Amino acid sequence: MSTTPTEVLAFPNIKAIIGDNGTAEVVVAGNSRVVPAGKTLQDLRDNALALVVAEARRLQRPVRVRIEDPEGQGELIVHPDGNVESVSYEPRAARRRTGSAASTPAAAAPEVVQNAPIAAPVAKPEAAQPMADSQPWPPLPGETTLAEAAAPEQAAAADAPVTRRSLKETSFLVSAPVLEPATQGWRGTLTRLGLRMDPSAEELSEREDIRTVSQHWPGPRTIAVVNRKGGANKTPTVVMLSAILARYSGAATVAWDNNESQGTLGWRTEKGAHGRSVLDLIDSSTELLSPSTNAAEIAKFVHHQTADKFDVLRSDENEEGDHEVTAEEVDIAHQVLTRYYRLVIMDSGNTARAANWRxxxxxxxxxxxxxTAIEDRAEAARLTLQTLESRGGHDAELARNAVVIVSESTDAKRSMTGDALKRAKAEAQRIADGFEPFVRAVVRIPYDPALVNGPIRYEALQPATQRAWLAAAAAVAKGF
Structure with missing residues (x-):
């Protein structure tokens, strides 16, 4: 089992501290737990690890733990099943442990070999290999184990005097979050009947996604939704990400139709009491950027979505006009919007060469x-990423850190046969698997007729579609 360190929550704060004097403690959220004594240093490590595994099982997820022992310090990820992964390890300078003054040279303790953790998971305690050989701080292949190098333990205990911990390192406050009881499924039903049940893995996953999209971050953030092919689901994606992030985070959010001429975002969202667009906002930018202008003045130029709590800045809809938004006008509009909004989500046209797109x-x-799960849309998405990657620098980094959202074909119909539906799902999975090695995250969205025509509303979606879009928004928010 391999876990990306950023996927493991950093709370509660857990430390495993093993002293030179043969004592050890595990500190969870400032609360110290004494580690049972052992005959060897490795016994102490095993006993400390057992306490951390118990905490991971209580939380039903992997936890991070800082380790400090006489040989070094670092960070581990500990799973509820007992598996252990190393994140970092910094060994201390080598030293030689000796016996008593009466000891002969032949009886002196051997030199302690410095050990660094390996990245591979450590075997579980109940596995065929005993815990004494399956070290939580495992040696590199061919090195002496710490248990062997620690003998005699009397000499090790005599190396350093007993020290007191600083009061600054201790707290009586409990910072670990309380696991709320289940609210969904049969577990939620039993909880409402008075029998408290822990949430399922699915409910815990949903809670984590909600926590992720509910965060606030310093400064404004801009998301660009791009694909060089029309009909790739750009506009529904902009609407859904805006709705979810605005609903859960409460951050002021605007969806901006950055089409060089006329886009469709205004057609799929509510229209306000006016007909203003991005060109009107640009014309009034001097006033909007004035320190004396009230924040409410932005409402003259955007169209508020009453149910989904975000605003829309429409593209120019004058059919007789021939104005194309320039790069300088994008700069002006972006400067205005980031003054009034914390989150700007940009719809885009189909021309990666256009000045406003770049x-x-x-x-x-x-x-x-x-x-969408159609090969020409997928190929256009690949070419879009390839174009950005070839430009290098900031563009290439965006491509590597991109989130790809694969929606089952909007051409699907409710009347499709079972075999046809299976083929549609299989094609979506094939495309998702194809993108996965090249981007940070890939999320699949099931077909939902509420996304096909007319104004898009989050509440109109089926529950499975809402859950999938929540996962997509969480994947996006992790990039903030």
Whole structure:
């Protein structure tokens, strides 16, 4: 089992401290737990690890633990099943432990070999290999084990005097979050009947996604939703990400149709009491950027979504006009919007060569590439990422850190046969698997008729679709 360190929560704060004097403690959220004594240093390590495993099982997820012992310090990830992964390890300078003054040279304790943890998971205590050989701080292949090098333990205990911990390192406050009881499924039903039940793995996953999208971050963030092919689900993606992030985080959010001429975001969202667009906002930018302008003045230029709690900045809808948004105008509009909003989500046209498209990328913090499960849309998405990667620098980094959202074909119908539906799902999975090695995250979205035509509303989606979009928004928010 391999876990990306950023996927493991950093709370509660856990430390495993093993002293030179033969004592050890595990500190969880400032609360010290004494580690049972052992005959060897490795016994202490095993006993400390057992306490951390118990904490991981209580939380029903992996935990981080800082380790400090006479040989070094570092960080581990400990799983509820007893598996252990190393994140970092910094050995201390080598030293030689000797016996008493009466000891002969032949009887002196051997030199302690410095040990660094390996990245591979350590075997579980109940596995065929005994815990004494399956060290939580495992040696590199061919090195002497710490248990062997620690004898005699009397000499090790005599090396350092007993020291007191600083009061600054201790707290009586409990910072570990309380696990709320289940609210979903049969577990939730039993909880409501008075029998408290822990949430299922699915409910815990949903709670974690909600926590992720509910965070606040310093400064504004800009998301660009791009694909060089029309019909790739760009506009529904902009609407859904805006709705979820605005609903859960409470951050002021605007969806901006950055089409060089006329886009469709305004057609799929609520229209306010006016007909203003991005061009009107640009014309009034001097006033909007004035320190004396009230924050409510932005409402004259955006269209509020009453149910989903975000605003929309429409593209120019004058059919007789021939104005195309320039790079400089993108700079002006972005400066205005980031004064009034913490989150800017940009819809885009289909031309990666357009000046406004390229300048949008310059302002982007997180790239999202939507694609429907149709091969030409997928190929266009691949070419979009390839174009950005070939430009190097900021563009290439956006491509590597992109989130690809694969939606089952909107051409699907409720009347499709079982075999046809299976083929549609299989094609979506094939495309998702194809993108996975090249980007940070890939999320699949099931077909939902509420996304096909008319104004898009989060509450109109089926529960499974809402859950999938929540996962997609969480994947995006992790890039902030």
């Amino acid at each position: 300048r949008m990328i310059d302002h982007t913090n997180q790239l999202v590439v939507p694609v």
